[in-house]
Amino acid sequence: MKNAIAAFAVGFIFALGLGVSGMTQPQKVVGFLNLFGAWDPSLMFVMMGAIGVHFFTYKVIRQRTSPLLASTWQVPTKKDITPSLIFGSVLFGIGWGLAGFCPGPAIASVASMGSRPIMFLVSMLVGMYFFKLADHKFKFKR
Amino acid sequence: MNPDWINALMGGAVIGLSVSLMLLLNGRVTGISGIINGILTPAKGDTAWRVLFALGLIVGGFVINYVKPDSFMGQLATSDFTVVAAGLLVGFGTIMGSGCTSGHGVCGISRLSPRSIIATVTFIAAGVIAVYTFRLMGVLS
Numbered sequence: 007m008k009n010a011i012a013a014f015a016v017g018f019i020f021a022l023g024l025g026v027s028g029m030t031q032p033q034k035v036v037g038f039l040n041l042f043g044a045w046d047p048s049l050m051f052v053m054m055g056a057i058g059v060h061f062f063t064y065k066v067i068r069q070r071t072s073p074l075l076a077s078t079w080q081v082p083t084k085k086d087i088t089p090s091l092i093f094g095s096v097l098f099g100i101g102w103g104l105a106g107f108c109p110g111p112a113i114a115s116v117a118s119m120g121s122r123p124i125m126f127l128v129s130m131l132v133g134m135y136f137f138k139l140a141d142h143k144f145k146f147k148r
Numbered sequence: 149m150n151p152d153w154i155n156a157l158m159g160g161a162v163i164g165l166s167v168s169l170m171l172l173l174n175g176r177v178t179g180i181s182g183i184i185n186g187i188l189t190p191a192k193g194d195t196a197w198r199v200l201f202a203l204g205l206i207v208g209g210f211v212i213n214y215v216k217p218d219s220f221m222g223q224l225a226t227s228d229f230t231v232v233a234a235g236l237l238v239g240f241g242t243i244m245g246s247g248c249t250s251g252h253g254v255c256g257i258s259r260l261s262p263r264s265i266i267a268t269v270t271f272i273a274a275g276v277i278a279v280y281t282f283r284l285m286g287v288l289s
Binding site for chain 2: 007009010011012013014015016017018019020021022023024025026027028029030031032033034036039040041042043046047048049050051052053054055056057058059060061063064067068070072073074075076078079080081082084085086087090091092093094095096097098099100101102103104105106107108109110112113114115116117118120122125126127128129130131132133134135136137138140141146
């Protein structure tokens with residue numbers, strides 16, 4: 007229960023960050039990816055801000071033996087560069103450029119009641135489900 | 149400095165703080181695609197926090213919409229077909245690639261994970277090539 011409330015707070019704060027940063031405006035996202043046209047570098051600063059904070063907080067937090075509300079750390083430890091990692095990232099990048107939405111901003115944008123974010127979000131969930139079906143058959147991730 | 153850049157930097161810092169909070173409290177990375185995907189494959193005792201996280205994002209979205217409604221301006225004028233195709237690609241691709249902008253781009257790079265660095269470079273490069281190609285094709289303006 008405490009973990010769920012914590013997750014709600016994180017989601018809430020994350021969304022505020024997205025709104026302030028400009029990530030909820032697909033035209034800005036496409037402008038950032040339009041490197042060979044009228045490039046809008048502003049969203050590069052979102053990553054700089056986020057990594058600039060978390061690079062340090064990560065180190066400090068991981069000095070603890072355990073998180074505050076859980077018994078163990080659940081941070082990914084995989085190191086292998088797999089075809090799924092690359093191919094999946096390529097597909098994601100194409101979709102990101104096509105709609106200007108990645109998962110976080112798409113979910114937060116549902117609050118705008120616009121038909122496009124909702125349509126995108128439903129399609130994204132279907133895409134996730136399709137991967138599950140495909141992975142079951144082809145075992146991409148083994 | 150361009151005000152858009154300052155907003156981006158500040159918003160980014162807030163995102164950095166929120167993912168730090170997730171790590172400190174729940175010991176997890178804030179990988180949004182992974183958190184949402186977990187709802188589609190419900191495991192006992194592992195679903196409520198995921199749903200509440202998504203709810204937090206949406207409630208946060210309502211607050212932004214109230215305080216600064218222009219945060220949701222700048223929608224593209226592409227066809228519905230394009231939106232659906234993009235959503236399918238993002239859903240399929242983020243799960244296949246084990247992460248998106250938050251999990252790989254923010255959390256993974258912050259801990260210098262080689263997988264996340266390679267994934268992030270890959271999806272940004274793919275996005276740049278996609279935008280270039282779709283503009284040539286006239287899909288994007």
